[in-house]
Amino acid sequence: MTHIPTGADPTDPNAAGHEVGGGHGGMGDVPELQAARPLRVDVWRRFKENRLAVIGLFFIGFLILVAIFADVIAPYSFTERPGSETGAFRQGPSKDFWFGTDSIGRDVFSRIVYGARVSLRIGIVATTIALVIGLFFGAIAGFFGGFVETMIMRVTDIFLAIPYIVLAVAVAAVFGRSENAIILVLGLTGWLGVARIVRSSFLQLKQLEYVEAATALGYSRSRIMFRHILPNALQPIIVYGTIAIGTTILAEAALSFLGVGPQDPTPAWGLMVAQGKGDLANAAHLVFFPGAAIGLTVLSFVLVGDGLRDALDPRLK
Amino acid sequence: MVNYILRRLLLLIPTVFFALSFLFLLFFVLPGDPAELIAGGGDRAVNPIRLEQVNEQYGLDDPLPTQFVNYWKRTLQWDLGQSYSTGRSVNEILGDKAINSLRLGFWAILIEITVGIAVGLISAIRRYSLIDKLTTVGTAGVSAIPVFVLGFVFQYMFAVYPNLHDWPEWATLRTSQIGPPGSGNGDWFLFFLPVGEQWRYLILPAVTLACVSTALAARMTRGSMLEVLRADYMRTAKAKGLGERAIISRHGLRNAMLPVVTLIGLDLGAVIGAAVLTETVFSWPGLGSTIADSVLSRDLPVLLGLTLVVVLAYSLINLIVDVSYAWFDPRIRLGADAES
Numbered sequence: 225m226t227h228i229p230t231g232a233d234p235t236d237p238n239a240a241g242h243e244v245g246g247g248h249g250g251m252g253d254v255p256e257l258q259a260a261r262p263l264r265v266d267v268w269r270r271f272k273e274n275r276l277a278v279i280g281l282f283f284i285g286f287l288i289l290v291a292i293f294a295d296v297i298a299p300y301s302f303t304e305r306p307g308s309e310t311g312a313f314r315q316g317p318s319k320d321f322w323f324g325t326d327s328i329g330r331d332v333f334s335r336i337v338y339g340a341r342v343s344l345r346i347g348i349v350a351t352t353i354a355l356v357i358g359l360f361f362g363a364i365a366g367f368f369g370g371f372v373e374t375m376i377m378r379v380t381d382i383f384l385a386i387p388y389i390v391l392a393v394a395v396a397a398v399f400g401r402s403e404n405a406i407i408l409v410l411g412l413t414g415w416l417g418v419a420r421i422v423r424s425s426f427l428q429l430k431q432l433e434y435v436e437a438a439t440a441l442g443y444s445r446s447r448i449m450f451r452h453i454l455p456n457a458l459q460p461i462i463v464y465g466t467i468a469i470g471t472t473i474l475a476e477a478a479l480s481f482l483g484v485g486p487q488d489p490t491p492a493w494g495l496m497v498a499q500g501k502g503d504l505a506n507a508a509h510l511v512f513f514p515g516a517a518i519g520l521t522v523l524s525f526v527l528v529g530d531g532l533r534d535a536l537d538p539r540l541k
Numbered sequence: 542m543v544n545y546i547l548r549r550l551l552l553l554i555p556t557v558f559f560a561l562s563f564l565f566l567l568f569f570v571l572p573g574d575p576a577e578l579i580a581g582g583g584d585r586a587v588n589p590i591r592l593e594q595v596n597e598q599y600g601l602d603d604p605l606p607t608q609f610v611n612y613w614k615r616t617l618q619w620d621l622g623q624s625y626s627t628g629r630s631v632n633e634i635l636g637d638k639a640i641n642s643l644r645l646g647f648w649a650i651l652i653e654i655t656v657g658i659a660v661g662l663i664s665a666i667r668r669y670s671l672i673d674k675l676t677t678v679g680t681a682g683v684s685a686i687p688v689f690v691l692g693f694v695f696q697y698m699f700a701v702y703p704n705l706h707d708w709p710e711w712a713t714l715r716t717s718q719i720g721p722p723g724s725g726n727g728d729w730f731l732f733f734l735p736v737g738e739q740w741r742y743l744i745l746p747a748v749t750l751a752c753v754s755t756a757l758a759a760r761m762t763r764g765s766m767l768e769v770l771r772a773d774y775m776r777t778a779k780a781k782g783l784g785e786r787a788i789i790s791r792h793g794l795r796n797a798m799l800p801v802v803t804l805i806g807l808d809l810g811a812v813i814g815a816a817v818l819t820e821t822v823f824s825w826p827g828l829g830s831t832i833a834d835s836v837l838s839r840d841l842p843v844l845l846g847l848t849l850v851v852v853l854a855y856s857l858i859n860l861i862v863d864v865s866y867a868w869f870d871p872r873i874r875l876g877a878d879a880e881s
Contacts, residue, residue, distance in 0.1 A: 276677075276678070276681075378555070378556070381552075381556050382555075382556050382559045382560045382563070383560070383563075385556050385557065385560045385852050385855065385856055386560050386563075386564070386848065386852060387813040387814050387817070387851060387852075387855065388814050389813075389814040389817045389818070390813075390814075390817065390832055390836075390848055390851070393817075393833060393836045394564055394567055394568075394836055394844070395567065397836050397837070397839075398567055398570050470685065474685070474687055477687045477689075477690075478687060478688075478689070478818055481687070481689050481818065481821075482817070482818070482821065482833050482836075482837070483837055484836070484837070494687065497687070497689065497690055497693070498689075501693060501822075504693060504696060504697055504701050505701050505704075505705060508697050508701070511690065511693045511694075511697075512694075515686065515687065515690030515693070515694070518686070518687055518690065519682070519685050519686035519687070519690065520685075522685035522686075522687075523681060523682055523685035523686075526681055526684070526685055527681060530681075
């Protein structure tokens with residue numbers, strides 16, 4: 225998933241299968257056409273043309289660096305209260321405290337830097353869980369059909385009937401407020417949409433000739449399912465997954481805000497907004513900076529996801 | 542068509558049953574004894590006699606299957622029980638809060654339809670113009686900012702800031718609550734129209750709630766309109782010598798609206814979710830904020846009662862959207878294979 229935008233790998237066995245969509249497949253015997261280029265080269269070329277998506281990608285890269293080197297970047301730890309010594313509580317941005325201080329004198333900038341770790345970890349791990357569960361059930365439903373499909377789709381119907389926030393808040397109340405619990409909650413509630421997408425791709429793909437050919441060759445069902453259909457069903461999932469990291473971060477912020485997310489010393493951005501809401505009149509920066517951090521992060525993932533979709537399937541544009 | 546509607550309505554029964562049962566059972570996994578919660582309240586020591594009374598009154602001592610059956614017996618008679626924390630009847634609470642949510646939702650959806658579609662249309666017709674680019678970035682931005690942050694930003698800009706800087710009274714909006722206390726429902730004309738002071742309380746939550754779905758509606762309208770503009774019948778209309786205005790309004794708009802109508806219906810789930818957050822930010826006493834509170838205070842009857850109504854409304858609207866879609870576009874067949 226992560227290696228898509230990087231360089232070419234002519235030996236990639238999947239690339240040839242994808243080439244149909246790209247339309248750039250060269251014929252070896254026509255001299256002026258190039259040899260078949262792997263999909264990722266084309267995708268990257270088209271992706272680069274989308275300026276907003278590239279900016280988003282840069283921001284995500286920047287964020288990952290911030291998360292890795294948080295200890296180096298942040299002047300204080302996220303629990304330290306440097307402001308309490310000088311009486312700098314709820315102080316606006318200044319030379320010493322770039323993003324100001326919070327109600328107990330902690331440095332907001334340091335907390336936002338450490339918060340990048342929390343958001344990225346929750347967003348990426350929870351989305352991965354949701355993708356794995358959704359891929360599994362969606363693939364089974366789409367491939368086998370019949371009773372299994374009906375059961376799985378009814379279960380997703382039941383959970384999709386409950387508005388997502390209500391479902392997530394209720395499940396979160398059971399799992400508790402640790403960071404791992406939130407990851408589980410978001411993963412376990414996020415797979416429903418994935419399952420539906422995977423199912424409909426499988427339904428389409430299993431009618432294609434190459435699946436028929438594979439069946440005729442006597443391959444086992446699991447081999448057809450995972451080796452032949454799955455790689456071709458991955459495109460929409462990659463796009464969905466990229467955007468889902470953003471929406472998962474958004475959901476985590478909402479849970480934190482409603483009081484069922486991570487607890488206090490954890491520098492979760494949503495929680496910081498919730499803690500700052502009482503001071504809107506005299507310390508609006510307590511809401512503004514973490515709010516902007518959430519917004520920029522989510523926006524970046526959405527832009528990259530949109531860019532990937534356009535790059536993967538140029539016919540959509 | 543009638544068959545399809547009946548089948549969908551029948552499917553609704555198990556869906557709602559299992560969804561509510563799931564939430565019911567979920568609460569028995571929760572740490573903490575609800576009886577102690579009701580009898581004690583906060584950190585006070587629990588009086589054992591009171592505890593027994595509470596257990597008796599709510600039947601909390603019964604084994605789980607009995608409680609489960611009793612819950613559904615009551616619910617089927619439209620008796621949603623009593624709140625654990627206030628003792629009020631949930632049916633009453635529902636009546637109070639639902640009205641407020643409907644009002645807020647009405648205005649939010651009105652904004653979504655008018656502003657969203659207009660912005661989407663303009664940016665589709667003037668593709669690649671400055672307006673189009675601003676719309677693309679703006680809609681993406683608005684849907685990336687959490688609803689509650691948006692709510693606080695609006696509060697700060699239009700209520701807190703003007704207040705701090707002694708702006709004239711008429712230019713200051715209200716941050717929270719639902720209108721002058723004690724004036725009751727007299728503040729609304731014909732149920733939906735805010736009267737007198739009321740509009741100052743309504744604007745900010747309504748705009749906040751509308752933001753996310755308006756952005757979605759704009760994006761959807763733009764995409765759908767762009768597709769329609771490329772269609773053959775549009776070229777035919779142009780070849781016939783029709784004016785641009787007539788082409789767009791008579792041939793383009795009507796065809797582009799189909800997916801948008803669906804979106805606005807399906808989007809209701811997002812509106813409900815956003816309503817939970819918006820109502821919490823603005824202390825708007827509607828269903829959303831009450832549901833959020835009920836989860837936090839472990840008030841199971843309130844949670845289940847209000848969620849039941851929300852789930853029913855959501856499912857029914859989805860059904861209406863599906864049916865109306867087929868109504869608008871006769872090519873769409875409803876039935877087993879249209880379900881996916």
